[in-house]
Amino acid sequence: MSAARKASRPRRHDPERRDRLIDVALDVIAEHGVAGTTHRKVAAAADVPLGSMTYHFAGIEDLLTAAFTKLATTAADGFEDALRTADGTEAAREAVVGLITGELLGSRRNVLLTYELYALAARNPDVRRVTDAWMARSRTALEHHFDPPTTIMLDALIEGLSIHRALALDPTPNAVVRDAVRRIVTSS
Amino acid sequence: MSAARKASRPRRHDPERRDRLIDVALDVIAEHGVAGTTHRKVAAAADVPLGSMTYHFAGIEDLLTAAFTKLATTAADGFEDALRTADGTEAAREAVVGLITGELLGSRRNVLLTYELYALAARNPDVRRVTDAWMARSRTALEHHFDPPTTIMLDALIEGLSIHRALALDPTPNAVVRDAVRRIVTSS
DNA sequence: CCGTCATATGTACAATTGTACATATTCGAG
DNA sequence: CTCGAATATGTACAATTGTACATATGACGG
Numbered sequence: 001m002s003a004a005r006k007a008s009r010p011r012r013h014d015p016e017r018r019d020r021l022i023d024v025a026l027d028v029i030a031e032h033g034v035a036g037t038t039h040r041k042v043a044a045a046a047d048v049p050l051g052s053m054t055y056h057f058a059g060i061e062d063l064l065t066a067a068f069t070k071l072a073t074t075a076a077d078g079f080e081d082a083l084r085t086a087d088g089t090e091a092a093r094e095a096v097v098g099l100i101t102g103e104l105l106g107s108r109r110n111v112l113l114t115y116e117l118y119a120l121a122a123r124n125p126d127v128r129r130v131t132d133a134w135m136a137r138s139r140t141a142l143e144h145h146f147d148p149p150t151t152i153m154l155d156a157l158i159e160g161l162s163i164h165r166a167l168a169l170d171p172t173p174n175a176v177v178r179d180a181v182r183r184i185v186t187s188s
Numbered sequence: 189m190s191a192a193r194k195a196s197r198p199r200r201h202d203p204e205r206r207d208r209l210i211d212v213a214l215d216v217i218a219e220h221g222v223a224g225t226t227h228r229k230v231a232a233a234a235d236v237p238l239g240s241m242t243y244h245f246a247g248i249e250d251l252l253t254a255a256f257t258k259l260a261t262t263a264a265d266g267f268e269d270a271l272r273t274a275d276g277t278e279a280a281r282e283a284v285v286g287l288i289t290g291e292l293l294g295s296r297r298n299v300l301l302t303y304e305l306y307a308l309a310a311r312n313p314d315v316r317r318v319t320d321a322w323m324a325r326s327r328t329a330l331e332h333h334f335d336p337p338t339t340i341m342l343d344a345l346i347e348g349l350s351i352h353r354a355l356a357l358d359p360t361p362n363a364v365v366r367d368a369v370r371r372i373v374t375s376s
Numbered sequence: 377c378c379g380t381c382a383t384a385t386g387t388a389c390a391a392t393t394g395t396a397c398a399t400a401t402t403c404g405a406g
Numbered sequence: 407c408t409c410g411a412a413t414a415t416g417t418a419c420a421a422t423t424g425t426a427c428a429t430a431t432g433a434c435g436g
Contacts, residue, residue, distance in 0.1 A: 017414095033307055035223035039394065051415045054395060112310050118355065119221055119303040122296075131355060152360055153368040156348030163347055164340075167306065167319060172340055180341040184371050205384095227424065239385045242425060 018056045021046055025067040030109045034064065034116050065126050068117045071110070072134040078104040083141045092145035093185050096154060097178045100161050111166035146185065153184045206244045209234055213255040218297045222252065222304050253314050256305045259298070260322040266292040271329045280333035281373050284342060285366045288349050299354035334373065341372045 024046040028037050039053040039060060057063040079099060086095040099105050121131040135155075142151040157180060165171045212234040216225050227241040227248060245251040267287060274283040287293050309319040323343075330339040345368060353359045 033222070033311060035221070049415050055414065060394065112307065115303045115307040118351070119300065119307060121355070122300050123221060132357070135356065149364050149367060152364055153345070153371070156352055156368070157341070157345055158348065159351055160344030160346065160348030163306070164344055167309070168323065169320070176337050176340055179337060180344070180372070183341070184368070237385050243384065248424065
């Protein structure tokens with residue numbers, strides 16, 4: 001019984017605190033950017049003492065890496081799920097449209113976080129591995145439905161349209177998104 | 189003569205210093221990111237005293253805004269030039285391919301700076317105006333050759349392929365880039 | 377040649393940062 | 407119940423930051 005107890009209730013007082021800090025860190029990054037993200041801001045937003053940051057993370061770089069790892073992993077999971085259930089090329093096309101127009105990749109917050117991630121990845125090898133893994137996973141998922149050149153194009157189109165959705169004053173209509181995917185896929 | 193003297197040699201001791209500081213600032217941003225860009229780093233890189241920064245720029249936000257304004261203006265100029273000289277749809281297509289594969293939009297440094305710009309624009313209205321103007325100019329330039337939906341798609345494709353060129357381990361082959369542009373344009 | 381003012385510099389300072397660390401609290405084994 | 411160890415906290419500090427400002431320097435009209 002003590003073994004079962006140990007499994008269900010770990011020894012930490014607040015076992016989910018680290019995970020919660022990572023989520024809050026992503027919110028802080030989305031609001032203030034990597035440049036404006038500090039231990040104190042995250043601690044205040046999560047309502048934990050400052051010392052809790054240095055206890056759970058080896059340094060602020062460790063916090064950023066953990067946060068972006070979660071962002072990329074979640075996005076890649078959603079990407080794979082959306083494409084896995086698609087049966088046939090037509091369904092796969094519609095799944096791609098759904099990814100662009102949906103909340104996972106298309107939301108302002110997530111696209112914004114992606115900029116920050118890319119910017120950081122260019123100069124931090126640990127973070128770079130996160131983006132590499134993300135790109136590899138999404139590309140592999142696409143290649144289950146499309147040939148390599150089409151995959152590359154779709155991948156780029158998803159990236160570009162997501163950005164425009166997040167930044168443009170008037171977001172691209174869904175019909176245009178669907179048309180774009182169709183043009184790239186049908187002629188392969 | 190004194191008037192001519194005045195025109196050719198303004199009263200500043202180093203009249204081009206401000207412009208040079210802006211260029212150096214872009215280098216520093218490309219290397220250390222917005223988060224790591226400080227007055228002292230830029231001053232050291234440009235080999236000017238620290239006080240020179242506060243003299244030429246009202247604050248560090250002013251410096252960043254000036255730097256990104258130059259980045260966007262230069263890019264938009266190149267974009268317009270490349271498309272203006274294109275005569276006919278075929279030439280316009282090739283011009284788009286050239287933009288993606290060329291140095292202006294496709295270089296690692298410039299794409300990286302663009303991430304930083306977007307990230308900052310999302311949260312700073314002054315910088316946001318810079319990206320809005322940039323997007324408007326490139327879209328208008330494209331619309332001189334392509335219909336609106338095609339313009340939207342090409343714009344997104346340029347964005348996405350540029351990113352992949354800068355981040356991917358193996359850059360997209362030029363042939364694939366050309367094929368992608370062709371697929372989007374010919375079916376319009 | 378000289379005075380005056382824009383241009384340029386060096387220094388100082390308050391504020392904010394990441395992080396170390398001594399202390400407190402809680403848990404679970406025996 | 408007791409005790410040791412893991413978990414958590416509050417505080418303190420050195421380093422770095424943006425910026426203000428008193429001073430210096432140079433150009434140019436007179």
